[in-house]
Amino acid sequence: MTVTSDMLRACPADLGAADRAALADCIDRCLDCVQACTACADACLAEDTVGELRACIRACLDCADICDATARILSRRTGHGADVALDVLAACAVACEACAGQCARHAGCHEHCAVCAEACRRCAEACRTLLETLS
Amino acid sequence: MTVTSDMLRACPADLGAADRAALADCIDRCLDCVQACTACADACLAEDTVGELRACIRACLDCADICDATARILSRRTGHGADVALDVLAACAVACEACAGQCARHAGCHEHCAVCAEACRRCAEACRTLLETLS
């Protein structure tokens, strides 16, 4: 069990249409993605070929920021917020797919890009699964 | 002139379709909104009537998070990122409009809600204006 699933079980607010497991998974995948994308942008910066990794670094930094906001917004269940959550989830899925695409190009050369691409793909899938549950 | 407009003038990357003034205004309105929403959530929490302000606090916290991510993502001009920026901008506009609506209900009683509602409205407008420029 993760801290996230423990917190969701302890939440006094009605979780509404959200499937608890899909919600916990999406939050955890977003937090993994914040870490992977922040670390991958930094690792790309340390490479000799940094000049060829600009688009990858940009995608990672953007993805970290939207995943961070998504994890926080999904962690709140009190009051309204459903419409905002749907739009943020959709934007997060797009950012994760874009970053997975950039990192996949360099996954053969750089292990950090391979790990990050996989973290982004899993996060995008978790966002799409949760979007279906909530819609 | 703001720090943001100075930074945009100094940016070596092609700013592309983005109108420089619309971009600077949107970034600055997002940062204003991070502050207003964070402070308004906190001020609502200090009110005797906090029990009636739950939806407003929730909307403020969500709005601060998405405005924060939007300001950061819009501040990056290098590499790709256009599609992600469009989706984030759209989600940000929705969050600002939702928060402006919540705060407007309490603007007569609480000056902090009045100031925050206005900051959210201005940010939503700046997002919509920039979306038209970029689309």
Add this chain to the structure above:
Amino acid sequence: MTVTSDMLRACPADLGAADRAALADCIDRCLDCVQACTACADACLAEDTVGELRACIRACLDCADICDATARILSRRTGHGADVALDVLAACAVACEACAGQCARHAGCHEHCAVCAEACRRCAEACRTLLETLS
């Protein structure tokens, strides 16, 4: 293995004095704490006794923000940054201890405060352990 430890293994930069396991643990505990504190502030807000939980909510929101910054800063290993990391780690430990103290007061009544207090304690310990490694 977590995404964080996979990313650290793939990092091209010299990890310097930082023990890899202590570093991965600290980053992961910070991200857990971002989630637990964000969710606990929200769960407190949903309680009937929200008026008595103001200091707890405040501590949670502050703790989430500093843990978020700490996780990001620790995830970067390229270039300098050691002094900044030490000061941020120390501030993060203080915020986690303060939040653990607030949540512990309500842990008997609210399961979310019990889970959050434990997440904060583990994060504070991980910060203190890493500080010793890095100093």
Add this chain to the structure above:
Amino acid sequence: MTVTSDMLRACPADLGAADRAALADCIDRCLDCVQACTACADACLAEDTVGELRACIRACLDCADICDATARILSRRTGHGADVALDVLAACAVACEACAGQCARHAGCHEHCAVCAEACRRCAEACRTLLETLS
């Protein structure tokens, strides 16, 4: 008047020892620094000499993250939080001074580094001034 000073005037919580003007100035300088540092990291990444700007990019990214957390934490006045605020302010001042130092090295070549160095210096000064007020 800025949104921040309007929000501080509307705040129902006791602002305590904090001088209102010093507090508003520090929050606004932190938010300026989030923008300048995010944009400067991105602009450095677009330069042909990106390989020589690694330490500068790292310092900018760290500085943006700690300034972001500091602006949010200082915007909250409800409940306790004084000790945490002091430690975060001190860490923020150190990060701003480190980033100002890195950017100053490249200020002659890159206008974005000159603007960012100045934003960092002003933020560090505002943090030091507020620390004296609060101590």
